[in-house]
Amino acid sequence: MTNLDDALSEMVPSDAEGVYEPNFTEAESDLDRKINEHFAGSVVRKDLVKAVRGNAVVPGYVLEYLLGQYAASDDEETIQDGIDMVRNILAAHYVNRNEKVLVQSIIREKGKHRIIDRVTVDLNAKQDFYEASFENLDIKGVPIDANTVTQNQKLLVGGVWCICDIEYKPSDGPTEPWVLASLKPIQISSVDFDRFYSARTAFTTDEWIDVLVQSIGLNPEQFSRRGKLIALTRLIPFVERNYNLVELGPKGTGKSHTFSELSPNGALISGGEVTVAKLFVNNANGKLGLVGYWDVVAFDEFAANRRTDQNLVNIMKNYMANKQFNRGNQPLGAEASMVFIGNTSHTVPYMLQHSDLFDELPDSYRDAAWLDRIHHYIPGWEVSPIRSEMFSNGYGFVVDYLAEILHSKRSEDFSDKYQAHFSLGTDISTRDRDGIHKTFSGLMKLIHPTGIATSEDIEELLVYSIEGRKRVKDQVLRIDPTMRDNLPRFGYEDSQGVWHDVVTVEENQYPQLYRRNWDSDGVDSEATGGDLATYSEPPALLESRSMASIAPPLPIVPDGSDEPVLPDATTQLFEGIRDFKAGQTGVSYENVILPYLVGATQITIVDPYIRMPHQVRNVGDLLGLIALAKGPADEMVVDLVTSQTDKDQFKKDQLERLVALREASQGFGIALNVRLDDTIHDRSIVTDHGWRILLGKGLDIWEMPTNAMAEARQEFRRIKSDTTFTYARTPVEV
Structure with a gap:
């Protein structure tokens, strides 16, 4: 039996193996042509880094520096010559x-x-x-x-x-x-800032956002507007002094990439390697630490660091609030922004049900006063795992050029640029206001570097900035109820005097979980703005309901009766053999499989033929039903045992689809474990609460859909050949 990741690693060579060849046949976009027209010599094709890296383990900004010297062109022949030149330089001078x-x-x-x-x-x-x-x-x-x-x-x-x-x-x-x-x-010698500002005016806001997204190596076509803003938020620490940022989310979403590859002005260190001497000052020899020299200090795998150094926490707390730390009795100042990156192992509703959105942080850092110094919380669970199509083949700024632009903007302050159009609530505290201002200022510097923008553009950035700070504050108030006095009303007033509340996405999606730990005692609704959704008394927690219990009655027994299926212990589900005939319609996973899975916490699916795209999609459809049928805060494990296709041209595609399915499932509370076993033949589903379903010919039971309705709903598809499902109760181990 083979692990999915091992099989994929054997199939896909690493960057150190072979030579990546760029695709010169792909048509250049209008945006690419515009970038080259206005920033000739300062941009590079972003996929070329892979083409020149070979086995040189160097940051992307080093490679882009070299590409900027020899391949900063839109002429294919010049680019190829430049690639060859950089490869030769690396081969001759890079030290392995x-x-x-x-x-x-x-x-x-x-x-x-x-x-x-x-x-x-x-x-x-x-x-x-x-x-x-x-x-x-x-x-x-x-x-x-x-x-x-x-x-x-x-x-x-x-x-x-x-x-x-x-x-x-x-x-x-x-x-x-x-x-x-x-x-x-390795860095550029100078930047013509007047040219930069002049060229920016040739781009619309949408175009400029796409330029920045391409400059950090991502394909803007693969991201929503909100997804682009989240990606650009990772750049704010480079453009804003003393900015404190947290991003927690699933693995593989590119959280640390920005801080390791995209600027020579940032230092990325493992969370477990943080010490007072390394970060601030070594009192033994007086040597300054990282914050004294770098624009950004980012802590990777911060959530995994379980070692506690309370002295470090206290010094960090003072620095994050006051921009100072002490060397002995002498206070010292620094401008480095701090970024804390970590992986989450639970879904958002699970964290809201059982703890808070800072659940993964080490206990020593789950201190309300420390957390209150965070200016913005990036919701990493909204970021999709990185896939090959998400990387850009278009043109973007040479990283070192962009880094110099960002560094130069650190001395400017755009935090008041919204005040001609909007105003924050008067009850928002100074610390909350600072967090909103710094995020807004950073986004303005990135997207509107001249400081000029329309009220619509300003409003978008202001709302996003308020939301990120509100996410921090709401979780702080969960952790420390004593801080709930004088609750702020997060929102803003427009020039017409109309008030606009701002809520977080997860608050809107899971209202009963988001406010479940709030103590209503002492909350003055009038002081918080009347009927305020965020801090009103929480409603009674809704019981988890499955899709099977609220869907229309569906037939689940051979006689076709319309008995509704309810997910409780009293439900009498059919036991025995059920036959499905070729050409039959009205059959779906929802009515022949899902009722038997409701209430399980672990499910094992065995089917050797989860190979082709539609077969992987079938499993995805079933997992989607399972995700809807469980409580939003519940988590469960699904083991999928299948076999690898014997057709070499399809092997990589199968593995990548299964990996993508696993990553997608994680975001909805399902831990999907995929194992490859070429010896299996039988098909079955087994639950930990006492059901075994023998699947006959497996999950792939339908003809290919022939119309839009059949594509949308399994009930409108025809069974492709006679098959049988057998339902049996099995003993449950105690």
């Missing part, structure tokens, strides 16, 4: 870790050699000089000029990718033979 001794030998034999490597610098206090270390080349103690360090202080913390000339000069003494002849950080 497993070839470090070979490269050291080349330097020795030639006397001098140019390399591309990550360089860090330390101060040798005993001998009073700076010394460089080369990560992949694995050499240390190389003297480096103090002026070079002063001009590139990020060398002192975290390291910088550089193009370096290394010389070999052995001596009789104990000194290292390596000499750093030259060092050039």
